[in-house]
Amino acid sequence: DARVTQTPRHKVTEMGQEVTMRCQPILGHNTVFWYRQTMMQGLELLAYFRNRAPLDDSGMPKDRFSAEMPDATLATLKIQPSEPRDSAVYFCASGLVLGRGNQPQHFGDGTRLSIL
Amino acid sequence: GQQVMQIPQYQHVQEGEDFTTYCNSSTTLSNIQWYKQRPGGHPVFLIQLVKSGEVKKQKRLTFQFGEAKKNSSLHITATQTTDVGTYFCAGPDTGRRALTFGSGTRLQVQP
Numbered sequence: 001d002a003r004v005t006q007t008p009r010h011k012v013t014e015m016g017q018e019v020t021m022r023c024q025p026i027l028g029h030n031t032v033f034w035y036r037q038t039m040m041q042g043l044e045l046l047a048y049f050r051n052r053a054p055l056d057d058s059g060m061p062k063d064r065f066s067a068e069m070p071d072a073t074l075a076t077l078k079i080q081p082s083e084p085r086d087s088a089v090y091f092c093a094s095g096l097v098l099g100r101g102n103q104p105q106h107f108g109d110g111t112r113l114s115i116l
Numbered sequence: 117g118q119q120v121m122q123i124p125q126y127q128h129v130q131e132g133e134d135f136t137t138y139c140n141s142s143t144t145l146s147n148i149q150w151y152k153q154r155p156g157g158h159p160v161f162l163i164q165l166v167k168s169g170e171v172k173k174q175k176r177l178t179f180q181f182g183e184a185k186k187n188s189s190l191h192i193t194a195t196q197t198t199d200v201g202t203y204f205c206a207g208p209d210t211g212r213r214a215l216t217f218g219s220g221t222r223l224q225v226q227p
Contacts, residue, residue: 042219043204056212108158109157
């Protein structure tokens with residue numbers, strides 16, 4: 001079965017360090033989403049891309065977070081500098097969106113990030 | 117902005133009992149999706165409802181979309197321990213042209 005691949009699965013680092021999370025979407029999917037999940041805030045949409053173009057990043061703290069999609073097989077989410085409040089599970093999801101309809105999103109296993 | 121609320125936040129049932137979670141939107145939805153997330157896992161798509169009043173079944177799971185397309189429910193008949201997890205509804209956020217996920221209902225099933 002095709003699946004979304006995220007790396008790393010776990011990351012523990014100290015405050016102030018740069019964190020890079022990577023995502024390989026399912027081949028053929030044209031939309032990639034980044035979510036953050038915490039107990040307090042639930043599942044929050046940070047940013048998403050369609051056909052590699054950023055469509056929305058309004059959920060992301062702009063001063064420290066950045067999301068890019070250098071090619072169709074790789075999406076990245078970077079945090080610099082990281083802070084303890086960034087500790088969460090970060091999910092990447094991909095889907096095939098045609099027209100205005102919503103299609104199922106396929107999630108990766110997530111990156112569990114702990115900032116000390 | 118659009119809000120999608122789910123109740124209850126948490127439910128603990130005995131195996132064999134039924135379970136229902138409700139999803140309510142502040143706006144009319146063109147469609148609604150349901151996902152399940154097992155403990156330590158990732159959300160997995162279950163189903164999408166599109167039509168007003170639509171009812172769909174997947175084995176012991178029954179999904180319903182309200183007539184006004186502002187609410188939805190998921191009912192599980194005779195729960196099993198494999199049903200443990202958090203169930204999310206998600207509706208389209210027309211402003212952001214993406215999905216807004218509900219807060220989720222965590223189901224615990226006692227064997």
